[in-house]
Structure formats: structure tokens, C-alpha cells
Amino acid sequence: MTAPEAVATAPVLSPPELTGHDLRRDAAALARFVDAGRASLAPLPEPVDRSPGERELVRAAHAAGNALRTRFLRAHIGAVYAELTDGRSRRHRLDDLLPAAAEIFPGLVPSAAELAADRSRTQSEKDGHEIGQGLFAGAVLGDREAGAHLLESMLHPTRRAEELLPEFRRTGTLELGAVRIARRGSAAELTMCRGDNLNAEDAEQVEDLETAVDLALLDPEVRVGLLRGGTMTHPRYRGRRVFSAGINLKRLHAGEIPLVGFLLRREIGYIQKLVRGLRTGDGPADTVTKPWVAAVDTFAIGGGAQLLLVFDQVIAAADAYLSLPAAQEGIVPGAANFRLGRVAGARTARQVILRGRRIHASEPEARLLIDDVVPPDEVDAAVDDALHRLDAPAVVANRHMLNLAEEPPDAFRGYMAEFAVQQAMRLYSQDVIAKIGSWVGRGA
Template identity: 25%
Template sequence: MAYQNLISEVKEHILYLTINREKALNALNKDTLAELADVVAFANKTDEVRGVIITGAGEKAFVAGADIKEFADYNGKQGKELAKRGQEQVFDAIENATKPFIAAINGFALGGGLELAMACHMRIAADNARLGLPEVTLGLIPGYGGTQRLTQLVGKGKAIEMITTANMITAADALAFGLVNHVVPQADLISKAEEILNLVKQRAPLAVSAAIKSVIAAVNNHNGYATEIEAFGKCFETADFKEGVAAFVEKRKAIFKGK
């Protein structure tokens, strides 16, 4: 897949996605968001992809925010549409994806960059990473789901503090607050993400998707219990369930096919 602002490659069932605007600290402009929407859709519909790793080009930034110049002159209606379109096409699409997305945070994750990382199902931060939502310094608030997802991850009090002070936090603080899953040296960032996805790849793909859907339903108040019950029942109808049980009984490794 050829993009202007992304580098995208599938290797061993993992889609490696790099936001490639290093000179702009990988800021999210309209074109980059459109390309992200396209690649998320590709990942969802392609059986070859079992998981996705998103990172930023270079060693300074994962994504240092949105491209402010593009919306500096917007009115209220345009601003609302910007947030709605971005959330639906990119951020919500990642969160609701059928494959696990891991954000490999290799530097600054600010504003829309942190919102992108929070939309992913897991986050791994390099030990030099800095994270924050500085929108109030521009007279704005986070518009790509930041107020919602940060609250889900770190709780109301810490979310309000981070958003209203606009202060950046360290990777170590992000780990302590529950904002990231792991902190590793930058050189180990991608390999840690691969380690997790290589474990996920050994599991039943339809069950993995059902588990993600059920967890997301819980945090988004979409009747998570009912979603879990429905998804649990559907798992019994899959060939992978029969294979998993047979492998357990026969004391061998299961070979799942996502069917």
C-alpha cells in the first residue's frame, strides 16, 4: 500500500504502520487522517492482518498533535464536523477494530497524537516519551475522544488535571496512572509490541475479536454484559472452538484458522 504520509507493511501477519511526517513531528493533517482511515479499513477486512503496530517516524515524536494551521480559521460548525469526522473515520474505527492495535509511543504523544494512542487497544511507551493533551492552551478541548478515553484510562480526577493544566507527563507517570501498558527503552519498543502480538497470533482470531468487542462495550456503556453473553454464545459455533477443545483434550497445540 502506497501512501504519502504513512509507511505501511505487512510482515508475518502484523501490519506495521508508521506515521511518516518526521519534519512536522508526525502531526495529523487532513491527508494523514484520510490515509489512516483507509489503512484501518484495510486491516479490518484483510485476513492476513492479525494485529497492527502504529508508531511515528524518527525518535522525537509518535504524533505531536494535529496540524493546527489547517483549522485555525474554522467556525463552530466546521470545528464540530472536524471532530465528528475524525472520531468516526479514524479514532472510533481503531477502537472498534476487529484486530488488536498497539500504539508504540516513540516520543511526544500530544493532543491528537495521544488521542490516537488512546484509541488503540494497548500502548507501549519508550522511556523518553512525553504525553499530554495541551488543547486548552489554544482555547480548545480535545476533540478526537480525548476527554472520554483519558477518563476511562486514568480516572476522572487525573483526567481533569491533565487536560486543564495541559501539562505533559513522563512515560513512567503514564505507566503509574494506567495510561500505558509497558515502558521500555526506545530500542526495544517495536520488539515489545511484537512480543505481545506474537502471543495474540497464537490465539483464536474470532475469539480475540469477540473479546475486544466485549471490553470496548464495557467502557463505552454499550451493555457490556449482554455483548459478552452474545459473543460467548457465537464462539461455540466456530470451527476454532472445536479445534481448541480438541487440542486441549489431545494435549497438543491448537491450529486456529479464524473460522
């Protein structure tokens, strides 16, 4: 019997008992168990070359490791987070917190080597190490004190935005790659400019959108923000503006849509900043918020439709439509499940999210999601009017109070705690992998 065959038939190791109160003893037990599991799987070939038995062994070993991680996190997440942040005196973004957790608590989250190996694979060939990251993020967010601290930490400006701010203030315009930002009067106009792929979302666009939102909020000359899709070079919509086609399914199929860098970052990064504003310090007056307008041309699909739920005014061309096909894709549509029912009602939310109902701007029910529906050639004028009306002294304070009442921070924290776990699991479910493979094969 060869070594791989021997490993493939070996039983999964039994997890140790945890004390539930001794952090160091339990951390050591977790590390030993995870290390033993890694050693047992090391002789296996790459995922694409594994036999069905070997794939089942890997699945069972990872499930056992994640189950022990979950037990450990339930018992110790408060103490773990306190150690990682020096008693919550230091601000770490989630993507900085995870490597620190891997170093200080070995085995608690995937190692850098495991994540690097998975990044080189398509989604169907990954080992699913990101699930461990989702469990950790969910546990942090599920703890009232740790979760609130992390969410506030994510509201601070990114280093990239701070470095680019002097240039933006001087020139009033920046090309960030997937997003262009330009100051016009008191408004910052953010244009999604991925004309070749209909502004389909990926990690680069999330990075650029967060940078642009930070710049708009940091610049004292800006008092109101606008988000709009640019003019397309895509053959099907060449010369037309498009808001967003949602998640980039080709990138997802290729394994290039990360849980932390895309799916979690967009929700607790720039989208949360659109709602809550930017934290420039830890004092009660150290938050900068501004009103935001969205203008929808042609369509807002998936993540594009999710975005509209946080804007203060939404303008749409009469020939545009909205849809949230995440359930058909097999994933969770961000925080839409949290927000859409409040905006459009429970029945409409279920029709849109569970059944894939498309809402056209021209139908009466669209007014639950869109403030102004105008002919396509009048969108520019409607945008100018909206920016002017929202540029008023009392708007900022009142939008802050509206957002506080409609979306209490603790309720958002609780939703995101569950989202982190559920979305991580969905990314690696067989139905999602089969669907995205089929859609990409058809050229979707």
C-alpha cells in the same frame, strides 16, 4: 449613505414561528428566513475589509439563522434523516449527508458556495458557516435512531480503501502519503510518516489513516495492527521516531482544519473503527475487528495522546511523554473527555485536560495510560512481543466485549452529539483565533 453602511445599520430580521409538526411548512419558513439573511449580507465586503459594525451584523444574522436551524432540527431531525436516507435504507457518510441536506432542505446547512468561500479564508477571516454543519451533525447524533444509523454508516469501508485493497493484498505495502502501511507476517504496521512536521494532524493524515485502518481490517491475512510514528526529518528531531505532535496549528490558523473532514471524521471514522471494527454489511456477523498496538516514541501530544486511549496495548519508550493541551489551545480534545477519566481517574483527567499536565512515561502514574515502558532501544522487541501475544483466537471476541462494556455505543453517540456542537463553536471563538495566531507567529 452607501449601500454597505445602510446594511450595516439594518436590524437583523425577526425569525418566523415554526409549527413544530409540519415538516414542509417549517422547511419553507426556514429557507425563506435564511435566504433573506443572505440577501441582507450580500452587499457587505469580504470579512477582512468589514467594519466592526458590519462584523457584528454578520455575527447577529448568523446567530439568528443558527437559532432557527436549532429549533427546526429539534422538531424534525428524525423525519429529515429518514428522508435523506430513504427511511434509513441507505448508508451515507457525514460528508455525503450534508450536501444532500443542503439540496433537499435549503437553508438547513450551509450551501456549497458559502463553504467554498470560507475555505479560501484564514480561520480569523471565515464567516463560521461550519457552525451550521455542527448543529446538524449534533442533531443527527443526538437522535437515538438516526445517530446509531449514522455511526454504523461511518464504520463501513471508504471507497478509496476498497479500490486500493487488491494492490495491498498483492504487494503487502502501500505509500498513502501521510501514512505507510506494510504487512509483516500477520501484522499490519501503520507508520505515520510526516517527518517534516512531527506527524502533526491535518485532513490529509485523517484521510490516510482511515484508509490504512480499513485496509488492515479488510485484509484477511492481517490479524493484528500496529500504529507508530516514523523517523523525522524535522531539524529538532532529525533521525528520531516521533509518534504525533497533535493538531497542525499552522493549518488551523490558515483555515485548513475542517470540522467535518477532520475533527468529526477522525472521531466517528477511523478511531471509531479501531474500537468497533469495520462493517462490511448490515448483518450481525458482518463486522471485522482486530486488536491494535500503539508504540510511542518521543511524545504523543494532543490527538496523538487521544489515540492511545483506544488501543489494546500501548508501548512507550522510557524517555517519551504524553500531553493533551487542547484546553490551552481552546478546543475540545476529541473524545478524550469521554475516555480519559475511565482510564486514568477523574482527578488525573482534569489535571491533564484542564491544566495541561504532562505525563512522562517514566513516572508511576503513566502506567494508567501505558502498558509497557521500555528503554528506547528495546521498543522494537516489545512491539514484536505484543503483536505475537495479541495474535490469538480468543483476543478478538474478548476485546469486543471489553469495548462494549467500557464504551457502550449509545454513550459514545450522546457524547459525540454534544461534541459536534461544542467543537464547532470553539473553532470560531475569539480566544482560539487569538491563541493560534500568537503560536503560529512564534513559530509553534
